[in-house]
Amino acid sequence: MGDGPVDPRRRVPRTDTLLADPVLAAAAVTLGREQVKAIVSHAQGRARRGELNPDEVRDAAVAALPAPGPRVVLNATGVVLHTNLGRAPLSSAAVAAVVAAAGHTDVELDLATGRRARRGRGALDALAAAVPDAGAVHVVNNGAAALVLAATALAAGREIVVSRGELVEIGDGFRLPDLLESTGARLREVGTTNRTTLADYAAALGPQTGFVLKVHPSNFRVTGFTSAVGVRQLATLGVPVVADIGSGLLGADPLLPDEPDAASTLRAGAALVTASGDKLLGGPQAGLLLGDVEVIERLRRHPLARALRVDKLTLAALAATVHQPDTPTRAALHTDPGALRERVERLRDRLGADGRKAEVVPAVAVVGGGGAPGVELDSWALSLPERYAVPLRTGDPPVLGRVVRGRLLLDLRCVPADADEAVREAVLRVPGED
Numbered sequence: 001m002g003d004g005p006v007d008p009r010r011r012v013p014r015t016d017t018l019l020a021d022p023v024l025a026a027a028a029v030t031l032g033r034e035q036v037k038a039i040v041s042h043a044q045g046r047a048r049r050g051e052l053n054p055d056e057v058r059d060a061a062v063a064a065l066p067a068p069g070p071r072v073v074l075n076a077t078g079v080v081l082h083t084n085l086g087r088a089p090l091s092s093a094a095v096a097a098v099v100a101a102a103g104h105t106d107v108e109l110d111l112a113t114g115r116r117a118r119r120g121r122g123a124l125d126a127l128a129a130a131v132p133d134a135g136a137v138h139v140v141n142n143g144a145a146a147l148v149l150a151a152t153a154l155a156a157g158r159e160i161v162v163s164r165g166e167l168v169e170i171g172d173g174f175r176l177p178d179l180l181e182s183t184g185a186r187l188r189e190v191g192t193t194n195r196t197t198l199a200d201y202a203a204a205l206g207p208q209t210g211f212v213l214k215v216h217p218s219n220f221r222v223t224g225f226t227s228a229v230g231v232r233q234l235a236t237l238g239v240p241v242v243a244d245i246g247s248g249l250l251g252a253d254p255l256l257p258d259e260p261d262a263a264s265t266l267r268a269g270a271a272l273v274t275a276s277g278d279k280l281l282g283g284p285q286a287g288l289l290l291g292d293v294e295v296i297e298r299l300r301r302h303p304l305a306r307a308l309r310v311d312k313l314t315l316a317a318l319a320a321t322v323h324q325p326d327t328p329t330r331a332a333l334h335t336d337p338g339a340l341r342e343r344v345e346r347l348r349d350r351l352g353a354d355g356r357k358a359e360v361v362p363a364v365a366v367v368g369g370g371g372a373p374g375v376e377l378d379s380w381a382l383s384l385p386e387r388y389a390v391p392l393r394t395g396d397p398p399v400l401g402r403v404v405r406g407r408l409l410l411d412l413r414c415v416p417a418d419a420d421e422a423v424r425e426a427v428l429r430v431p432g433e434d
């Protein structure tokens with residue numbers, strides 16, 4: 001180069017300088033150092049080829065970082081509805097519906113008349129068709145919002161009669177009693193933790209009663225000396241019964257005999273059923289309200305309903321899920337263990353061919369996410385040394401397993417079959433020394 005101008009290629013910032021940049025360093029923590037290094041070296045390459053000025057390399061690398069937001073992960077935990085992983089993954093039909101709905105849609109317009117129409121009627125019609133026992137349906141932001149709307153519209157300033165055995169915490173420190181009382185309704189607790197009778201409810205009723213609430217214990221079980229009163233008996237008390245079934249099953253599922261479903265609960269006499277959209281239904285986060293026409297109309301007309309209104313993307317995903325209920329959640333629940341075992345064995349054999357020693361072990365998967373706490377699903381897992389856990393979790397894509405007694409178990413029950421190859425590649429990217 002002599003005394004001439006410095007070759008711009010020599011001014012390309014060094015990798016360690018770039019990785020020390022606060023933004024890129026933070027990205028390396030969340031995305032993994034390897035991915036950020038690849039982005040940095042791509043930008044350096046462009047500068048060396050003269051496509052960028054050396055002083056633009058840092059900004060180009062920052063611009064090339066993936067948008068912040070939730071990352072796609074492979075759920076090999078064996079927990080079908082993992083709340084920390086966003087509960088139910090959407091079906092491909094629901095994903096397509098979300099993409100289509102992302103633009104302008106007729107979410108609140110009747111194209112035939114050109115007039116305003118009931119918002120989200122596609123999803124509402126699908127729900128009503130799936131549960132003919134419901135006189136009417138409404139959808140809000142989530143299961144908790146459904147309860148808040150019901151308590152506010154039907155019992156604010158009055159009493160909700162509920163068994164002490166059903167005052168549950170739904171997770172992350174949120175407790176149903178607190179949620180219900182935040183609406184201005186008072187809780188009238190009856191019975192005891194393990195036993196509540198119809199007479200307990202009957203003795204608590206009076207002019208102050210807004211409704212009787214029945215909450216499905218979806219994330220725990222009480223066994224032993226217990227008794228609870230079913231919706232059918234509660235419906236004989238002469239006051240409205242609101243049933244929070246939690247899971248969102250619209251009809252009975254023989255695999256989950258202890259999970260209540262909306263249709264049976266309404267037939268048993270509930271005036272209103274509330275449920276989540278992203279649990280066993282396998283749809284988007286939503287709160288489903290199904291029940292008597294007058295009750296749903298009161299909820300729909302309450303000012304609070306506007307604040308709990310769901311997004312058009314949710315409505316699109318919900319309509320598709322209800323219309324075509326072959327969801328990944330259902331597939332994960334109903335997968336045959338023999339087929340899972342074959343997938344895990346194939347994975348083990350292919351990893352073995354690349355010098356990675358893994359074992360095939362039986363595993364137990366669970367429903368999770370506040371559903372079917374007693375149900376254990378026979379499953380199969382790939383067992384690796386525990387040292388794989390962190391690199392797989394922080395890799396791209398992140399693969400989440402379960403560490404059990406010094407081994408990392410990758411249960412394939414909730415991993416889509418076409419993602420086995422991605423799991424294999426992720427394992428091979430972990431530096432091998434076993």
Ligand SMILES: *Cc1c(COP(=O)(O)O)cnc(C)c1O
Binds near residue numbers: 217371
């Ligand atoms: C999950 C659950 C809720 C809360 O529903 P979200 O959709 O998480 O708001 C309330 N009640 C029961 C019985 C549940 O299982």
